[in-house]
Amino acid sequence: MRGDGSRLEPMIRRLDRLAPLRQADRETLLALPHHIRACPASQYLVRDGDEPDQCCLLLSGFAYRHKVTGEGARQIISIHMASEFVDLQNIFLDLSDHSVQALTEAEIAFVPRRALRDVALSSPAIGRALWIETLIDASIFREWVVNVGRRDSRSRVAHLLCEFSLRLEAAGLARDHCYELPMTQEQLADTVGLTPVHVNRVLRQLGEEGLIERDRRSIRIVDWSRMRNAGDFNERYLHHQLAGLAGASPGQAP
Amino acid sequence: MRGDGSRLEPMIRRLDRLAPLRQADRETLLALPHHIRACPASQYLVRDGDEPDQCCLLLSGFAYRHKVTGEGARQIISIHMASEFVDLQNIFLDLSDHSVQALTEAEIAFVPRRALRDVALSSPAIGRALWIETLIDASIFREWVVNVGRRDSRSRVAHLLCEFSLRLEAAGLARDHCYELPMTQEQLADTVGLTPVHVNRVLRQLGEEGLIERDRRSIRIVDWSRMRNAGDFNERYLHHQLAGLAGASPGQAP
DNA sequence: CGTAACTTTGATTAGTATCAAAAATGGTGG
DNA sequence: CCACCATTTTTGATACTAATCAAAGTTACG
Numbered sequence: 036m037r038g039d040g041s042r043l044e045p046m047i048r049r050l051d052r053l054a055p056l057r058q059a060d061r062e063t064l065l066a067l068p069h070h071i072r073a074c075p076a077s078q079y080l081v082r083d084g085d086e087p088d089q090c091c092l093l094l095s096g097f098a099y100r101h102k103v104t105g106e107g108a109r110q111i112i113s114i115h116m117a118s119e120f121v122d123l124q125n126i127f128l129d130l131s132d133h134s135v136q137a138l139t140e141a142e143i144a145f146v147p148r149r150a151l152r153d154v155a156l157s158s159p160a161i162g163r164a165l166w167i168e169t170l171i172d173a174s175i176f177r178e179w180v181v182n183v184g185r186r187d188s189r190s191r192v193a194h195l196l197c198e199f200s201l202r203l204e205a206a207g208l209a210r211d212h213c214y215e216l217p218m219t220q221e222q223l224a225d226t227v228g229l230t231p232v233h234v235n236r237v238l239r240q241l242g243e244e245g246l247i248e249r250d251r252r253s254i255r256i257v258d259w260s261r262m263r264n265a266g267d268f269n270e271r272y273l274h275h276q277l278a279g280l281a282g283a284s285p286g287q288a289p
Numbered sequence: 290m291r292g293d294g295s296r297l298e299p300m301i302r303r304l305d306r307l308a309p310l311r312q313a314d315r316e317t318l319l320a321l322p323h324h325i326r327a328c329p330a331s332q333y334l335v336r337d338g339d340e341p342d343q344c345c346l347l348l349s350g351f352a353y354r355h356k357v358t359g360e361g362a363r364q365i366i367s368i369h370m371a372s373e374f375v376d377l378q379n380i381f382l383d384l385s386d387h388s389v390q391a392l393t394e395a396e397i398a399f400v401p402r403r404a405l406r407d408v409a410l411s412s413p414a415i416g417r418a419l420w421i422e423t424l425i426d427a428s429i430f431r432e433w434v435v436n437v438g439r440r441d442s443r444s445r446v447a448h449l450l451c452e453f454s455l456r457l458e459a460a461g462l463a464r465d466h467c468y469e470l471p472m473t474q475e476q477l478a479d480t481v482g483l484t485p486v487h488v489n490r491v492l493r494q495l496g497e498e499g500l501i502e503r504d505r506r507s508i509r510i511v512d513w514s515r516m517r518n519a520g521d522f523n524e525r526y527l528h529h530q531l532a533g534l535a536g537a538s539p540g541q542a543p
Numbered sequence: 544c545g546t547a548a549c550t551t552t553g554a555t556t557a558g559t560a561t562c563a564a565a566a567a568t569g570g571t572g573g
Numbered sequence: 574c575c576a577c578c579a580t581t582t583t584t585g586a587t588a589c590t591a592a593t594c595a596a597a598g599t600t601a602c603g
Contacts (some may be wrong), residue, residue: 084525102431105521108439112431124424127417132428132526156413163381163410166420170378173423174386176430177356177366183438184482185362188559219581228438230560235583251568267359271338272386442591473549487591489551505600550599557592567582573575 042071042093042094042144050164052173052278060160067154069146074137081122081135086126089145093117096141097217101225102133111226113175114138114199114218116206122152124170126152139217165285171274178272183228191227193266196247200256201270205280212256241265296325296348296398299372304418306532307425314414321408323398328391335389336376341379343399347371348394351471355479356387365480368392368427368453368472370460377423380406393471425528432526437482440521445481446491447520450501454510455524459534466510495519 056064071094074080080091080098080186083249091098098121100112115121121135126148137143154160157182174196182194199216203209216223220238221231229237241247246262248255256262301318301428304310310318313466328334334345345352352375354366366387370373375389380402391397409416429452436448437468457463470477474492475485483491495501500516502509510516 100431102435104435104439105518106440106443110435110439112434117355124427125419128424128428128528129531130525130528132528133431156417159410162416162420166416166423167381169420169424169427170382173378173430175352176427176434177387178435180366180437181356181358181364183434184366185358185479186360190358195540220583221581225439231582232561232584233559235581236559238585256465264359271384274382274384274386277383386549474551475549484592486552486593492589493551544603546602547585548599548601552597553595555592555594557590559588559590561586561588563585563587565584565597567580567584569578569580571577573577 036076038218042142043067043069043092045094046092049118049278050161050168050265052280053167054160054164056160056164060158063154063158067138067146068150069144071142071144073140073142075140076137076141078137079134080137080143081125081131083131083134085131087131088148090123090142090148091121091135091150092146093119094119094142095106095150097138098135098141098143099138099218099226100133100135100161100171100221110224110228111222112179113172114226116203117205118240120165120168123165123172126155126165128248138222155198167277171277174274186235188227188229188233189240189265191229191239192223192234193246193262194268195227195266196241196254196256197198197263197266197268198273199254201275205273205275205278206214212259212262214254216252216254218252228229293308297321297323297346298395299348300346300374303372303532304415304422305504306534307421308414308418309326310414310418314412317412318415321400322404323400325396325398326451327394327396329390330393330395332391333388334391334397335379335385335387336357337385337388340387341376341385342402344377344379344401344402344405345375345389346398347375348396348398352389352395352397353392353472353476353480354387354389359541364482365476366433367426367446368480369381370456370462372460374419374422377419377426378418380409380419421531425531428526428528439457442481442483442487442491443519444521445483445496446488447500447516448522449477449481449516450508451520451522451524452509452527453508455527455529459527459529461533466513466516468508470506470508472506 043065047061079088093115095117098115101109103109155165173247181193200212204216220234223229224234242249246258248257297319301315316438335341347369349371352369355363357363379385408418436445454466457468478488479487496503500512500519502511
């Protein structure tokens with residue numbers, strides 16, 4: 036825990052963009068107790084029903100949250116990338132209502148709930164930034180309800196690929212609508228509420244239409260404008276303008 | 290705005306159960322500037338894309354939030370009942386990412402964003418309670434992603450009817466799993482991602498199976514245990530235990 | 544009453560799931 | 574470096590859920 040305080044920097048920069056922090060706030064955040072652990076892909080970070088006493092901050096790699104129905108079907112609820120908290124709601128909710136797993140090998144900083152809660156309630160700026168983080172999370176959930184509830188298979192998949200592209204670029208993890216998709220087609224299917232077989236066909240179709248190019252897990256959105264259209268994608272729900280990121284990825288069309 | 294301060298009482302009680310408030314906090318909340326208006330059914334309270342300067346607190350009646358896809362399909366994202374804020378995320382998000390409409394005739398207290406924000410940031414207890422309110426909202430969104438993404442039509446509808454029953458009872462608006470469903474079948478369909486025709490058939494089927502009884506819009510869950518099962522319903526995601534409401538509606542089985 | 548909104552029923556179709564199996568891919572140890 | 578194995582991706586054939594289209598009943602309301 037000592038000497039690695041700087042590993043928290045990306046998270047602090049992220050929060051600072053959501054709500055400007057003063058130097059004292061930054062120092063408070065840097066002083067947060069935590070321990071860092073490397074987790075192999077697919078390791079559980081939180082289990083549905085747990086009473087967590089830590090919040091998980093992703094330092095590197097990817098993680099996802101999911102729920103499993105009584106029938107055994109899995110629905111992935113969100114995907115997270117470096118510098119994001121994966122279960123910030125546990126700051127105040129005592130029982131976890133879903134599970135969190137590492138998607139790739141990932142480094143996690145575990146921060147005691149209590150410490151994070153005290154910080155959130157004592158500094159208005161930090162509280163505000165963390166709250167906004169949970170509000171943007173919720174906005175993405177809302178968009179996903181629409182995605183699985185009212186879009187057809189092609190739009191659903193295209194929408195997810197668009198969201199990924201923008202979020203990765205905003206986090207500085209990708210450029211030019213080109214990125215490594217860290218998930219199998221089965222995980223993709225559980226994200227958009229389809230079967231893996233169907234996801235495979237939709238991906239092929241998007242390729243044949245010239246909207247994307249694929250090689251293994253790497254995705255390149257060839258025609259952002261048409262892809263945006265195919266996915267009925269409007270980035271407003273990501274609220275990137277809050278972080279001064281609006282237009283960070285202009286693409287080839289309005 | 291003067292002399293009707295007591296109309297805010299139910300909301301204050303609600304927040305107090307989420308995070309205990311001191312007398313000073315209660316008075317701060319009672320002193321919140323606001324104006325009250327009666328809205329006819331289907332009136333817009335917020336429009337997608339707005340820059341709202343008020344938050345809407347439901348005093349009576351029901352409201353819902355929704356998004357419309359590029360194809361014109363509507364997805365209802367949440368349903369709200371008396372004493373709930375319908376757009377609390379607007380406290381910090383500057384651009385509304387969805388619309389809010391009155392579902393029935395409703396009375397709304399409009400509270401200036403700025404005032405609510407100041408209160409939330411200056412009193413830790415109030416901030417905490419409001420934050421928790423948004424976190425529970427988000428938990429319900431997550432469950433809805435699962436509902437539309439991974440449950441079949443019968444489970445989806447049953448799940449929604451179960452959720453309604455518990456939330457209404459927790460709010461003191463219903464008893465014995467018996468309530469008026471304030472929505473048309475078309476609205477139900479847009480909530481669970483089905484067509485109105487199919488919702489109609491599923492409702493009939495649930496009736497034939499003896500799980501529910503219907504008369505007009507009134508619903509009675511005859512067999513809570515089987516209904517819970519049909520809807521793959523587990524109330525944990527409602528986080529009612531936070532409000533000391535766990536087991537408020539024991540039903541007929543574990 | 545008369546009219547619009549909503550609910551219900553029927554017939555048909557479309558989209559996606561399911562089942563099955565073959566081809567790639569990525570590791571692993573020999 | 575290669576053979577082997579597990580995992581993932583891809584393709585094909587068929588089944589089924591829920592959508593669509595159409596229209597008749599109901600109910601609420603002015």
